Amino acid sequence: AQTVTQSQPEMSVQEAETVTLSCTYDTSESDYYLFWYKQPPSRQMILVIRQEAYKQQNATENRFSVNFQKAAKSFSLKISDSQLGDAAMYFCAYRSRRVIQGAQKLVFGQGTRLTINP
Amino acid sequence: GAVVSQHPSWVICKSGTSVKIECRSLDFQATTMFWYRQFPKQSLMLMATSNEGSKATYEQGVEKDKFLINHASLTLSTLTVTSAHPEDSSFYICSANRDRGYEQYFGPGTRLTVT
Numbered sequence: 001a002q003t004v005t006q007s008q009p010e011m012s013v014q015e016a017e018t019v020t021l022s023c024t025y026d027t028s029e030s031d032y033y034l035f036w037y038k039q040p041p042s043r044q045m046i047l048v049i050r051q052e053a054y055k056q057q058n059a060t061e062n063r064f065s066v067n068f069q070k071a072a073k074s075f076s077l078k079i080s081d082s083q084l085g086d087a088a089m090y091f092c093a094y095r096s097r098r099v100i101q102g103a104q105k106l107v108f109g110q111g112t113r114l115t116i117n118p
Numbered sequence: 119g120a121v122v123s124q125h126p127s128w129v130i131c132k133s134g135t136s137v138k139i140e141c142r143s144l145d146f147q148a149t150t151m152f153w154y155r156q157f158p159k160q161s162l163m164l165m166a167t168s169n170e171g172s173k174a175t176y177e178q179g180v181e182k183d184k185f186l187i188n189h190a191s192l193t194l195s196t197l198t199v200t201s202a203h204p205e206d207s208s209f210y211i212c213s214a215n216r217d218r219g220y221e222q223y224f225g226p227g228t229r230l231t232v233t
Contacts, residue, residue, distance in 0.1 A: 033220050043156075043209065045224035091161060095220065104150055104215055106222060108161045 002027045002094050006109035013082045014117050020067075021077045021112050023092030031097040034068065035106070036077045040088040048090070051075065053097075079114075087116045119145050122214050124225035131202055131232055139197045139228045141212030147192035148214035152222065153185075156209045168195050202232045 004025045013019035025034070036048040051059045051068050058066050063080045079086055092109040121144040131137045141151060150169050154162040166182075168174040168189035176182045184206075186198040195214075199206055209229050213222040 043211075043227050045162075045211065045213070047221060050220065097220075104222075105152060105164055105167055106162075106213075111161050113159075 002029070002032075002096070002107045004092050004094050004107050004109040006092055006112050008112045009110070010113045010115070012115040012117055013079075015082055015084060017082055018078060018080045019082055019114065021079075021090050021092075021114065023075045023077070023109055025073050025075065025092070025094050025107075025109075027073070027094065027096075029096055029098070033095040033097060034066075034075045035093040035095065036064070036066070036075075037091045037093060037108075038086075038088045039091065039111075040085075045091075049077065082116050084116050084118060087114060089113050120216060120221075120223045121145055122148075122212065122223045122225040124210075124212055124228050126228060127226060128229045129231070131230070133203055133232055134201055136198055136200045137202055137230060139199075139210055139212075139230070141195045141197070141214070141225050143193045143214045143216075143223070146214075146216045146223075148195075149192065149217060150215040151189055151195040152213045152215075153187060153195075153197050154211040154213070156211060156227075158209075162211060165197075199230065202230070204232045206230065207232045 032053045034051045038046045049061045065078045067076045089111045091111050094107045123142045125140045153165045165180045166174045166176045168187050170189045174187035189195040211227045213224045
């Protein structure tokens with residue numbers, strides 16, 4: 001079974017600075033997706049960024065980028081120019097690309113609470 | 119597009135009663151829906167996966183007779199908590215897949231309080 005580990009329960013950063021959230025995962029599969037989700041105080045889950053394992057290029061979405069190290073099974077999220085609205089819980093998640101029943105489910109990490117200091 | 123709604127957003131019920139939570143995909147057909155439970159300051163725990171027209175697949179440790187899931191149409195799945203007890207109080211979140219796309223679209227969640 002796949003597992004996802006986020007070893008930083010809490011992180012804080014000064015507004016406008018850069019912060020990196022860590023995530024490691026374990027799988028025997030070679031083809032999969034990795035995601036970072038944001039859960040603000042409203043508790044609505046928001047997709048921040050995704051990475052396909054077969055792609056070597058790291059995904060970027062505006063101020064958000066990832067460092068995907070497939071061999072090390074590491075998937076960190078970098079937030080540049082942090083803004084107050086970035087304060088939230090961040091979850092790393094894994095999803096298989098296998099097309100069989102049950103493979104579509106997301107496996108979540110424990111989450112990292114990010115605080116932005118003004 | 120790809121909006122998922124949940125109803126109600128907040129429900130209080132007495133111990134021993136049953137409560138139904140609805141999850142709807144508003145602008146797409148959801149072949150698969152997922153139900154999660156989230157305790158305060160914790161991660162999402164998958165309870166079950168439901169496919170339209172078939173029985174839900176429950177995760178290990180989830181009581182299928184207590185948490186009844188019905189996926190009656192391609193736009194609606196329901197979670198019924200039967201004979202609710204205070205320990206069932208939690209935040210319940212649903213999500214939906216469109217076709218075989220990679221993305222899960224999440225509902226806003228339902229806060230259940232059992233008194």
